[in-house]
Amino acid sequence: MQIYPEYDTGSFYDEMFEAAGMPRPSTRLLAEQIAALPPGELKRRQAAAEKALYDMGITFSVYGHQAGTEKIWPFDLVPRIINAAEWDLIDRGLKQRIRALNLFIDDMYHDQKILKDNVIPAQVVLESQGYLPACQGLNPPRGIWCHITGTDLVRDTDGQIYVLEDNLRSPSGVSYVLANRRLMKRTLPELFALAKIRAVDAYPAHLLDMLHAITPKKVKSPMVALLTPGIYNSAYFEHSFLAHEMGVELVEGRDLVIKDGYVCMKTTRGLQRIDVIYRRINDDFLDPQVFRPDSMLGVPGIMEAFRAGRVALANAPGTGVADDKGIYPYVPQMIKYYLGEETIIPNVPTYLCTNPADRQHVLANLDKVVVKSVNEAGGYGMLVGPASTREQREQFADKIKAAPRNFIAQPTLGLSRVPIITDGGLEGRHVDLRPYILYGEDIYVLPGGLTRVALVKGSLVVNSSQGGGSKDTWVLEE
Numbered sequence: 212m213q214i215y216p217e218y219d220t221g222s223f224y225d226e227m228f229e230a231a232g233m234p235r236p237s238t239r240l241l242a243e244q245i246a247a248l249p250p251g252e253l254k255r256r257q258a259a260a261e262k263a264l265y266d267m268g269i270t271f272s273v274y275g276h277q278a279g280t281e282k283i284w285p286f287d288l289v290p291r292i293i294n295a296a297e298w299d300l301i302d303r304g305l306k307q308r309i310r311a312l313n314l315f316i317d318d319m320y321h322d323q324k325i326l327k328d329n330v331i332p333a334q335v336v337l338e339s340q341g342y343l344p345a346c347q348g349l350n351p352p353r354g355i356w357c358h359i360t361g362t363d364l365v366r367d368t369d370g371q372i373y374v375l376e377d378n379l380r381s382p383s384g385v386s387y388v389l390a391n392r393r394l395m396k397r398t399l400p401e402l403f404a405l406a407k408i409r410a411v412d413a414y415p416a417h418l419l420d421m422l423h424a425i426t427p428k429k430v431k432s433p434m435v436a437l438l439t440p441g442i443y444n445s446a447y448f449e450h451s452f453l454a455h456e457m458g459v460e461l462v463e464g465r466d467l468v469i470k471d472g473y474v475c476m477k478t479t480r481g482l483q484r485i486d487v488i489y490r491r492i493n494d495d496f497l498d499p500q501v502f503r504p505d506s507m508l509g510v511p512g513i514m515e516a517f518r519a520g521r522v523a524l525a526n527a528p529g530t531g532v533a534d535d536k537g538i539y540p541y542v543p544q545m546i547k548y549y550l551g552e553e554t555i556i557p558n559v560p561t562y563l564c565t566n567p568a569d570r571q572h573v574l575a576n577l578d579k580v581v582v583k584s585v586n587e588a589g590g591y592g593m594l595v596g597p598a599s600t601r602e603q604r605e606q607f608a609d610k611i612k613a614a615p616r617n618f619i620a621q622p623t624l625g626l627s628r629v630p631i632i633t634d635g636g637l638e639g640r641h642v643d644l645r646p647y648i649l650y651g652e653d654i655y656v657l658p659g660g661l662t663r664v665a666l667v668k669g670s671l672v673v674n675s676s677q678g679g680g681s682k683d684t685w686v687l688e689e
Contacts, residue, residue: 341531
């Protein structure tokens, strides 16, 4: 039976419909329930969800935006569905990847065996802005560097899932996963009574368990804090949300001081020792005595306390070497080198502009590829070739020639689509997925993650700062 026969699946992989009006087996129940709603009801519930977002103050900031920095989080009510078998593959692939990346980071700050064995060119790593010589010889608790990771996944036209990039410094967005789920339960409660959907609500508890697991030795009742740059940071809502959900202190650098070699929080009752810090400030600003001397956000002396094992930091300083986009193409080699395994989830084919042959290909095909700056995020510093102008391509060509290490390029993928609610009914829009991985005593992958959707018709850019939104992601039980 056809449902929504007017829905156009286009030439892309549509995750809800196999063909016009024909839902996939895993999405049929959802499609039937939406179709059974009275005319206009879905749009009314979408409006109710948007009002709830406003009332709840769920926002994000866009720096330099003409209409102001604070914006309500854009949300679409139609959920994205991932079946159990597909999620099992994703779960295994992400755990494999994070183990290899962690071993790579540890190797970079100790023996650098993978460089000596010429598996990865040493120059690529040592010239990375994410490689911090000040972290050489550090030994974080349990040997874990990347405690919280957000790995971006995409699906191409043929349905194949790829890793687009790894985010190991201060990955954001998980608070919106939790907020989206709560909104869905309030707005479409009848669907949750019918579908068997894996829960995401326990993420803050898993996060706190992971932070406890990396507590320095001999500390029986650890004091945990979340370190934020402050209210003007784009992800401040998430910082305060997670601190509240975990029941831990939310602090800024000015609230902390080093006393007798330990990190302490200033309180009205005197200094209170802090044992574990979930830091949401970048390495450069963490300790003005080690990194940027002009930083007013960090804590002078915190790196010495960390090196001495008197405080645990998540993520450990220096993890950025593993989410450099210029090092990303080598992750399959890392998996083979450190784990002796074949990669479960492949990378997107990538051209390194440091390679003369790759650079020549990229410069000759700027209208067909996506060029990314290795040190930018959030959709900035990027050229989407098919949507670019000749002037933009000429500008990027000059940038690539001047500093090839700063750029990579990838084919323009036909990102999969899912339906969103529009004035004209359901229409397909491109999506990606950011699952969140916690690495403490063991590895936990949050079922689903943040589905980001390009709300602008035809756009491939899903970042909220560039006009994208989000959806609730449902991972089905067996």
